[in-house]
Amino acid sequence: MASDQIHPALEAMKPVARGIAATFGKNCEVVLHDLSEPSSSLIFKAGSVTNREIGAPVTNLVLEALQRYGDATKDLIGYLNRTKDGKVLKSSTIFIRDNSGKIIGCLCINFDLTEFQLAKNILEDFCQLKDLAEAGFERTQEQFARDINEVVDNVVENVLQELGKPVPVMTKEEKVKAVEMLDDRGIFLVKGAVDVVAQALAVSKYTIYNYLEEARALKGNRRAVL
Template sequence: MVGKDKGHHPKLEALFPIADGIAQTFGKNAEVVVHDLRQPEKSLIYMAGNITGRKLGAPITNLVLETLKKNGDQAPNLIGYQTTTKDGKILKSSTIFIRDDDGKIIGCLCINLDITELITCQKILEYYTRTEKPNEPTTQEEFFNDVNDAMAGIVQGVLADYPVPVQLMEKDDKLIIVKKLDEKGVFLVRGAVEYVANVLGVSRYTVYNYLDEVRSTPLNTIT
């Protein structure tokens, strides 16, 4: 808590501990203030944290005045707008209007978060994550721990995309699987033939025969 004036509407005074809680939650980069809008020229009656350099008795902001002028007691809450202080801090702010039992606006709770450092970090992240051709689709590249992991990942990926489970596959289905795996370069890896044979439930010689067949068959006849 930075400070408070005394003798204000009970609904406004009830906001003081709430302001403290919000400010303590967000730490040194937060300022939460309560305004008594019945005296806009010296409306600031409570401060928890201080990033705008104001003091108790400061007037309400131009934005709140304009909102009240335009909307009166029907003024909507202003949530998550960006502002800049005189000393260059970038703030994310929200203003919540408080009404009495008759629905008349009597004050507001204002939350100001200094996001200057976060904006700087955001720009750094954007710089280092920007690619030369951002409109191109992302390339799906998987990173494996070892060759067995690699084979298993590729084979299981192909099988997962195929509509027929291994247990129900006929020869033509297995030819298609071998063709897809061959296109992905699986059989360039030592031990791949034995691994695929085991997965498909055939002998390694059968896989070699499948490879000979798919490599000698026009691509448009095996889909």
């Protein structure tokens, strides 16, 4: 179709199409269709994704939309599309109307997502995370301390918070339970931890040794029963 036969509303969309394609680069194709000639409706293209040329026909989707809804057809934005050669596209079809509201053409954007889909799959695989609970550490949140004393202090604080009772009103059994929980978390592998725990529970370090012995004995008995 000669340029002087193109509707002004369609002619005005050419720089828009060119600008969109230039903005989004080599993966983007923008075409204009003049729907007065469906069999050779493609009158302008910027970029190349679908390998069509000027004079190509309108797509079956546009024909079906117009058949169903006529001039009430709504724009189709961001839908999944695929080419015969396997490209995955994000497409949009925007209908252009004359002053009376009649659809006279459409501007179609096709963005090739194939490379992005590959990158997305790689990133999704890389970003998969496992919960510590799957490895049996339901109550553990790894902490990054500046020194070992901070590690000990954090673990002691977390255990006391889990028990949910102020130290001054804790019974002996509850303190033994606290020592058992701390033992389970490996705190007594740290040199000097007994002194820290003793101070936190307001007892002597010798009492902590007794609590630790009692806690391990209780744990051994529970395992024997199981």
